[in-house]
Amino acid sequence: MKNLFDALILGIVEGLTEFLPISSTGHLILAGELLDFKSPSRDVFYIAIQTGAMLAVVWEYRARFFRIDLQLWRNLIVAFMPAAIIGLLVGGLIKTYLFKPVPVALAFIIGGLIILWVDRGERTARVESTQAMTALDALKVGFAQCFALIPGTSRSGATIIGGMLFGLSRKAATEFSFFLAVPTLIAAGAYDSWRNRGLFFVEQAGMWTVGLVFSFVSAFLVIRWLIQYVATHDFRWFAWYRIAFGVVVLLTAYYGWVDWTVD
Numbered sequence: 001m002k003n004l005f006d007a008l009i010l011g012i013v014e015g016l017t018e019f020l021p022i023s024s025t026g027h028l029i030l031a032g033e034l035l036d037f038k039s040p041s042r043d044v045f046y047i048a049i050q051t052g053a054m055l056a057v058v059w060e061y062r063a064r065f066f067r068i069d070l071q072l073w074r075n076l077i078v079a080f081m082p083a084a085i086i087g088l089l090v091g092g093l094i095k096t097y098l099f100k101p102v103p104v105a106l107a108f109i110i111g112g113l114i115i116l117w118v119d120r121g122e123r124t125a126r127v128e129s130t131q132a133m134t135a136l137d138a139l140k141v142g143f144a145q146c147f148a149l150i151p152g153t154s155r156s157g158a159t160i161i162g163g164m165l166f167g168l169s170r171k172a173a174t175e176f177s178f179f180l181a182v183p184t185l186i187a188a189g190a191y192d193s194w195r196n197r198g199l200f201f202v203e204q205a206g207m208w209t210v211g212l213v214f215s216f217v218s219a220f221l222v223i224r225w226l227i228q229y230v231a232t233h234d235f236r237w238f239a240w241y242r243i244a245f246g247v248v249v250l251l252t253a254y255y256g257w258v259d260w261t262v263d
Contacts, residue, residue, distance in 0.1 A: 003207045006037045011049050011211040015218025018053040019178060019226060021115060021157030021238050026104060026245065026260075033258045041204065047192040048208060052215030054185040057178045059216075060223050065182075071131070072179065078135050079142035079176075080183045086146050099151045101253030101260045107152030108246030115239035118161050119170075126167030130176050133168070140166040141176060145184070152249070155184065157242075160235070170230045178223060 013031045017024040028046045031037075039045060058065055064072055098104075127133055144162020148155035156177050163173030252258035 003039065003204070004210050006032075006035045006039075007045075007049075007207040007211040008214050009035060010037065010045070011052060011214030012218045014046070014049045014211070015053050015056070015215040015220075016222055018050060018215075018219055019057075019156050019181070019222055021111070021154050021160055021235060022242055022245065023108065023111075023152050023154040023157070024050070024053075026108065026152055026249065029260060030248075030252075030258060039204070039207070041196070044192060044196045045208065045211060047189055049211040049215045050185045051189050052212040053219035054182055054189075056216050056219035056223060057181055060220060061175075061179065064179075071133075074135060075130075075133055075138035075176075076179055076183055079138040079145065079180050080187070082139070082142040083145045083149065083184065084187060087149055091149065094149050094151070099261055101249055103150070104152035104260050105246040105249035105253070107150050108242045108249060111153055111157055112239040112242030112246070115157065115161055115235050115242070118165050119234045119236060119239070123164065123170075125164075125169035125172070127172050128169045129172050130179065133172070133176065137163075137166065137168065138176075141168075141173075141180065145180065152246075154242075155181070157238075170234070171227065174226060174230050 010028060010031055013027050014024055017027045025046070032042060032046075127137055141159055141163045144166070145155060145159050147153050147162070148158040159177040159180055160170075160173045163176055164170060168176065249258075249260060253260050
């Protein structure tokens with residue numbers, strides 16, 4: 001029962017944080033430590049429940065995903081490739097050397113400062129909607145997503161703020177970040193699931209199902225809320241939250257309350 005409860009809480013945390021510019025991985029690590037979540041397949045579980053969040057995007061935007069929208073799929077392929085290639089080349093090194101308290105905390109804090117710099121005042125957007133994006137726009141966002149390989153950066157934060165920096169409106173950057181999550185999370189989940197296939201146990205099926213379901217539900221609610229939020233608000237509150245969370249990472253690591261490394 002404890003594992004099911006932990007999976008429920010962690011699924012909610014994943015869904016709530018995956019599409020906000022605040023790093024879902026950092027929040028999952030903190031929540032897992034607070035819950036004393038010690039499953040042998042913990043790290044794979046964290047990757048797998050992202051599938052629930054990804055399915056929430058597919059469901060919310062099913063009209064665009066399931067009709068022949070060649071422009072959207074072209075842009076997603078173009079935007080996906082930079083992080084996929086760089087991730088395969090240096091992913092192991094990043095995990096070895098950067099998934100430590102100080103780099104993670106610095107990524108939170110620097111990311112917050114970048115958000116404050118980029119999302120200041122009114123901006124004149126060159127691209128108002130995802131339908132108006134060119135392949136070059138998508139490629140620029142794809143390179144921005146590469147920064148999310150650094151632990152603590154946030155995939156959604158990198159793509160949304162990167163998109164805005166390259167001329168996308170706040171809404172267009174946010175929606176494209178949702179769309180780009182689909183191939184990115186599918187690839188990451190498939191790769192890690194195959195590499196760690198020995199950690200999947202039939203008796204844990206209930207735990208995984210609960211995590212996926214609650215990740216889907218909470219992500220679905222966040223997606224709908226965030227699109228309405230960005231119509232009239234900026235991301236500055238998220239920036240200050242990131243900075244505060246970075247301080248939390250440093251303090252909890254210094255006093256040994258949270259292990260911020262990944263096995």
